[in-house]
Amino acid sequence: MRRTLQLALAALALTFAAPSAQALENETLLVAMPKGHKVGNQQRAGNRAISEFVPQAETVKNWSEIVTVNIFFGLRDLTSAEYRANMERMWSQACAASEFSKVKEGTENGYPTLTWFQKCPLNKQTGKPEFTWMKAIQGRDSFYLVQKAFKFEPTAEQRKEWGGYLDSVRVCDTRLADRPCKMGS
Numbered sequence: 808m809r810r811t812l813q814l815a816l817a818a819l820a821l822t823f824a825a826p827s828a829q830a831l832e833n834e835t836l837l838v839a840m841p842k843g844h845k846v847g848n849q850q851r852a853g854n855r856a857i858s859e860f861v862p863q864a865e866t867v868k869n870w871s872e873i874v875t876v877n878i879f880f881g882l883r884d885l886t887s888a889e890y891r892a893n894m895e896r897m898w899s900q901a902c903a904a905s906e907f908s909k910v911k912e913g914t915e916n917g918y919p920t921l922t923w924f925q926k927c928p929l930n931k932q933t934g935k936p937e938f939t940w941m942k943a944i945q946g947r948d949s950f951y952l953v954q955k956a957f958k959f960e961p962t963a964e965q966r967k968e969w970g971g972y973l974d975s976v977r978v979c980d981t982r983l984a985d986r987p988c989k990m991g992s
Contacts, residue, residue, distance in 0.1 A: 887921035902927035
């Protein structure tokens with residue numbers, strides 16, 4: 808069974824568990840552990856929690872691809888479009904030839920979502936390109952961001968695989984019947 812990262816606001820901590828092993832409570836980000844990846848970093852500081860997943864043979868200091876999950880606890884008023892605009896401004900400053908494109912926008916499980924793509928042909932810090940897909944979800948309790956980044960241009964197969972992965976990321980809320988906690992729905 809795929810392990811699930813359950814980021815429960817009630818516990819205010821990041822925990823790994825099989826979906827049936829732990830009851831979900833309140834608003835929760837549902838995101839599966841990526842196949843072939845391991846936890847490279849996981850921490851909580853102030854109102855932010857971060858988890859980074861890297862391929863088994865890599866580290867967060869030396870990765871070719873990475874999945875990053877951010878939760879900004881209590882950040883309710885920031886829209887996904889505002890977050891995206893801020894990210895684009897920062898990327899443009901760091902990488903003059905950056906490119907951006909919206910992939911998908913809508914409502915999933917009752918929450919506004921936005922998925923977009925950012926490309927930096929040459930990251931000055933690493934000397935490599937960076938291709939990143941981001942999915943932002945504006946929750947009622949917090950703001951959620953899941954990113955998939957590559958330091959190389961991904962193949963069509965990789966783009967399809969990781970697009971499906973981002974599509975499976977959900978926020979749910981056990982307090983609201985119209986926002987069920989079910990992976991991949």
